[in-house]
Amino acid sequence: MTNSQDTSAREVKLPRELDLLAAESLKETLLAELDEGEGLLLDASDVERVSTPCIEVLVSAQKTCVATSQSFQISNSSQVLVDAFSALGLDEQFKGWRTIQ
Amino acid sequence: MLPAMTDDPFAQFKLTFFEECTELLTDMEQNLGLVESGSFDNETLHAIFRAVHSIKAGADAFSFKRMVAFTHRFEFLLDLLREEKLAVDEPLVDTLFKSFDVLSDLVSFAQNGEEPDAEYGQDALAAIEGYLSGDVGSQPAAEATTDKPVVEEKTDQAVVETADVQSKEEGINHFRIEFTPKEAMYRHANEPLLIIRELMELGEITTTIDTERLPELAKLEPEDAYFSWVFELKTRYGRDDVDEVFEFVIDDCDLTIVTLGDDNEVVSVDVSPGHAGDDDDDFGFFVDDEALKSGVVDANPKPVEEVVAETKPAEVKAPAAAPAATTPAAPTGPTAKAAMPKSASIRVDVDRVDRLVNMVGELVITQSMLAQEVNNSAMDQSSNVTNGMEELSMHIRELQENVMSIRMQPVKSVFARMPRIVRDVSKKVGKKVKLITEGETTEVDKTVIEELADPLTHMIRNSLDHGLETPEERLAAGKGEEGTIRLSAEHRGGRIVIEITDDGRGINREKVLSLAKEKGVVAEDASLSDEEIDNLIFAPGFSTADEVTDLSGRGVGMDVVRRNIQALGGRVSVTSTPGVGARFQLTLPLTLAVLDGMIVGASDEKYVIPINNIIETVRPPSSDVETLIDGNKVIRIRGEYIRVVSVARMFGDVNASNDPSKGLVVLVEADGGKVIGLHVDMLAGQQQVVIKSLETNYRAVKGIASATILGDGSVCLILDIDALARMEVPKIKKPELMADSFVPKQTEQTEMPSAEHLEAVTA
Numbered sequence: 001m002t003n004s005q006d007t008s009a010r011e012v013k014l015p016r017e018l019d020l021l022a023a024e025s026l027k028e029t030l031l032a033e034l035d036e037g038e039g040l041l042l043d044a045s046d047v048e049r050v051s052t053p054c055i056e057v058l059v060s061a062q063k064t065c066v067a068t069s070q071s072f073q074i075s076n077s078s079q080v081l082v083d084a085f086s087a088l089g090l091d092e093q094f095k096g097w098r099t100i101q
Numbered sequence: 102m103l104p105a106m107t108d109d110p111f112a113q114f115k116l117t118f119f120e121e122c123t124e125l126l127t128d129m130e131q132n133l134g135l136v137e138s139g140s141f142d143n144e145t146l147h148a149i150f151r152a153v154h155s156i157k158a159g160a161d162a163f164s165f166k167r168m169v170a171f172t173h174r175f176e177f178l179l180d181l182l183r184e185e186k187l188a189v190d191e192p193l194v195d196t197l198f199k200s201f202d203v204l205s206d207l208v209s210f211a212q213n214g215e216e217p218d219a220e221y222g223q224d225a226l227a228a229i230e231g232y233l234s235g236d237v238g239s240q241p242a243a244e245a246t247t248d249k250p251v252v253e254e255k256t257d258q259a260v261v262e263t264a265d266v267q268s269k270e271e272g273i274n275h276f277r278i279e280f281t282p283k284e285a286m287y288r289h290a291n292e293p294l295l296i297i298r299e300l301m302e303l304g305e306i307t308t309t310i311d312t313e314r315l316p317e318l319a320k321l322e323p324e325d326a327y328f329s330w331v332f333e334l335k336t337r338y339g340r341d342d343v344d345e346v347f348e349f350v351i352d353d354c355d356l357t358i359v360t361l362g363d364d365n366e367v368v369s370v371d372v373s374p375g376h377a378g379d380d381d382d383d384f385g386f387f388v389d390d391e392a393l394k395s396g397v398v399d400a401n402p403k404p405v406e407e408v409v410a411e412t413k414p415a416e417v418k419a420p421a422a423a424p425a426a427t428t429p430a431a432p433t434g435p436t437a438k439a440a441m442p443k444s445a446s447i448r449v450d451v452d453r454v455d456r457l458v459n460m461v462g463e464l465v466i467t468q469s470m471l472a473q474e475v476n477n478s479a480m481d482q483s484s485n486v487t488n489g490m491e492e493l494s495m496h497i498r499e500l501q502e503n504v505m506s507i508r509m510q511p512v513k514s515v516f517a518r519m520p521r522i523v524r525d526v527s528k529k530v531g532k533k534v535k536l537i538t539e540g541e542t543t544e545v546d547k548t549v550i551e552e553l554a555d556p557l558t559h560m561i562r563n564s565l566d567h568g569l570e571t572p573e574e575r576l577a578a579g580k581g582e583e584g585t586i587r588l589s590a591e592h593r594g595g596r597i598v599i600e601i602t603d604d605g606r607g608i609n610r611e612k613v614l615s616l617a618k619e620k621g622v623v624a625e626d627a628s629l630s631d632e633e634i635d636n637l638i639f640a641p642g643f644s645t646a647d648e649v650t651d652l653s654g655r656g657v658g659m660d661v662v663r664r665n666i667q668a669l670g671g672r673v674s675v676t677s678t679p680g681v682g683a684r685f686q687l688t689l690p691l692t693l694a695v696l697d698g699m700i701v702g703a704s705d706e707k708y709v710i711p712i713n714n715i716i717e718t719v720r721p722p723s724s725d726v727e728t729l730i731d732g733n734k735v736i737r738i739r740g741e742y743i744r745v746v747s748v749a750r751m752f753g754d755v756n757a758s759n760d761p762s763k764g765l766v767v768l769v770e771a772d773g774g775k776v777i778g779l780h781v782d783m784l785a786g787q788q789q790v791v792i793k794s795l796e797t798n799y800r801a802v803k804g805i806a807s808a809t810i811l812g813d814g815s816v817c818l819i820l821d822i823d824a825l826a827r828m829e830v831p832k833i834k835k836p837e838l839m840a841d842s843f844v845p846k847q848t849e850q851t852e853m854p855s856a857e858h859l860e861a862v863t864a
Contacts, residue, residue, distance in 0.1 A: 002527035004609060020288075020290070020292075020324060025317060026323070027321060030318060031318055031319060034318060039851075050294070051294065052287065052293045053287045053326075054323075054329055055328075056323070056326075057318070059315055060315050060317060060321045061318045063312075063318075064317040064319070066317040067317060084294060086310070087294055087297045087298060087301070088294065088297065088310055089309055089310035089330060090310055090312075092769055
């Protein structure tokens with residue numbers, strides 16, 4: 001679990017709608033960030049809708065971070081996102097990625 | 102909250118959802134009626150439950166939270182009912198009907214994009230909660246079950262209770278569910294989150310996720326499914342309920358449901374391979390799987406309002422091809438689904454059908470034009486062309502009939518509302534009534550059905566309020582305490598005949614007549630036949646109730662009923678036998694797309710008179726023709742004077758003959774039973790014509806209802822008899838005859854569409 005915050009990571013604001021149709025662009029965005037090699041710092045304050053495909057993208061991104069020794073953090077998670085992680089059985093993992101302000 | 106329909110990428114789905122709701126509610130109302138009457142079985146209760154469940158599923162998909170919250174509780178109540186844990190008694194039936202009302206209203210609110218008051222439906226909800234908490238009505242044997250374990254649903258604002266399911270109690274089932282979505286599951290718009298939340302509603306759940314299959318980001322296909330889950334569920338619900346959660350995704354996942362015993366030993370295993378089972382529940386909101394998929398997948402540029410909304414429709418859709426995961430082992434499931442007849446139907450946009458109807462209409466016209474050409478040419482009558490034409494004509498007629506029949510629907514949807522009305526009204530007026538409906542499967546055009554509900558409701562109310570006597574009066578009259586209203590429909594001579602018969606007191610002719618005289622509906626010294634008196638109740642501004650009740654006297658009299666029916670090209674009449682009862686008869690055309698018409702000639706023009714309006718045609722001797730001071734003519738027929746309208750003059754031919762004795766007079770009945778004579782030159786024959794809107798193609802013209810195209814390609818106007826009866830005959834000397842009645846001020850066009858114009862617009 002990559003938990004240490006990489007200060008040089010740029011913050012990426014997650015969109016309001018994380019639905020099926022958003023999964024592809026979310027992947028592209030995160031891939032581009034990962035290419036920078038400075039870890040992922042995601043701001044989830046705006047997230048109002050969540051779908052499993054987008055959660056998969058996030059979890060996959062986290063896996064990739066681990067594999068490439070980058071940091072992965074989600075800050076300001078909206079309740080919707082917290083609930084979705086919880087419902088899917090990702091509570092424990094999520095706790096490790098989450099930064100609470 | 103509800104996005105404007107036009108911007109809403111799910112508008113189409115919503116529309117379908119609401120249509121489905123209407124059907125479900127109709128069926129539900131009928132089934133509730135059965136429950137009330139006591140003639141129901143388990144399947145009736147299941148059907149009601151399924152209806153609520155389907156509405157809930159759809160409401161959830163579109164985030165109609167109030168509806169979800171309410172159906173959620175309603176479901177619990179119905180569940181208790183179908184598990185026979187509640188006794189069916191009057192308070193329960195009342196609660197069911199009340200809940201039904203609330204649900205119907207919530208659907209309407211959602212449909213109109215309105216948000217009901219927070220208070221709305223609370224009384225019904227309170228009544229439901231009363232049953233759920235076991236305070237009311239629970240069967241003695243069933244106290245353990247009224248307390249359903251529920252885990253909060255995130256979108257659900259309903260009261261949530263969490264029962265102590267930890268403690269080992271009787272009736273707790275323990276399931277292990279292995280759920281592995283197939284790769285394409287998300288693309289089929291199925292969303293595990295929704296499934297998991299539904300499971301959470303059933304009881305206590307432990308979720309273990311397997312993310313092993315998930316590749317690194319670069320290799321991830323964002324719309325593929327990689328996660329899989331194992332759930333352990335402790336619930337009071339049975340196996341069926343668990344299966345139900347997965348019923349929409351069964352094709353898209355590998356599912357193993359294991360029933361565990363007290364010590365977690367396996368009691369039964371049920372592997373449900375991902376293939377379609379034979380579930381007969383017809384929850385299907387959507388017809389077209391492909392369209393749906395493409396709609397969802399291709400919707401990239403559209404703003405997505407609701408993730409959940411996007412995903413759920415397909416779930417809801419799936420059952421058309423989907424599954425009952427269950428095979429035998431459902432040890433605790435009390436509710437094995439009884440087989441429902443599978444209906445192989447599809448849902449089609451009415452617009453499409455209308456276009457088809459129009460096309461076939463054009464085809465009929467083209468065919469008759471061709472036929473005329475062939476006839477006019479000196480072709481051998483036995484030639485292949487002539488024979489071919491005959492065959493073509495036959496096929497086209499058949500085609501037309503079949504296309505028309507697509508729009509036909511059973512009157513059941515309207516009839517099904519009536520028991521409810523009878524129930525409510527009879528309670529209100531303290532009368533005992535039995536409603537018998539017959540011929541509910543009689544089919545009639547959709548447009549007619551839509552217009553039928555109001556008049557029927559009013560007439561049933563009228564029969565209840567005025568026709569039937571109170572139980573005391575009935576006993577005194579030597580009748581049974583309970584009155585009967587019979588509502589029937591049948592096809593007769595290409596029309597639908599609907600009758601409402603009651604065994605009440607019949608029409609009080611004396612009272613009707615004196616009231617009619619008092620109100621100036623008939624002259625003081627008029628002598629009328631019994632039948633004429635009976636039909637006075639349809640006269641405008643007539644009400645026989647001693648005092649205006651809030652039932653019949655809502656400012657809507659029987660005259661409005663008659664007007665509505667006549668607007669549909671129908672007729673309404675009443676026959677009554679004092680002391681025995683009254684019978685109202687409605688006859689309506691089966692469709693509003695074609696019309697049986699009499700083609701008449703006046704001057705050089707042809708017109709169509711709807712056959713329905715025609716009473717008779719006469720050639721009056723000149724001795725029976727009288728001229729009024731203003732130059733208008735009346736003819737005397739069997740001692741009555743009838744106003745004659747010269748069709749040719751009415752539509753602008755000042756030189757046309759004004760002498761009815763030189764032509765023919767077609768007597769037609771207009772609005773309110775008013776009879777006028779239409780002076781024409783000749784009758785050209787009777788024909789079924791395809792109605793073309795004049796408003797759409799040209800503009801509205803007073804006195805003309807619509808147009809049609811005859812076999813020779815010429816446009817022919819269909820007369821609006823009601824309007825003609827009200828119209829002033831233009832003054833003879835004035836050249837701009839109809840100016841004040843229908844020529845728009847801003848245009849200098851002649852009143853009537855020119856032949857060229859009509860050809861242009863209809864070409």
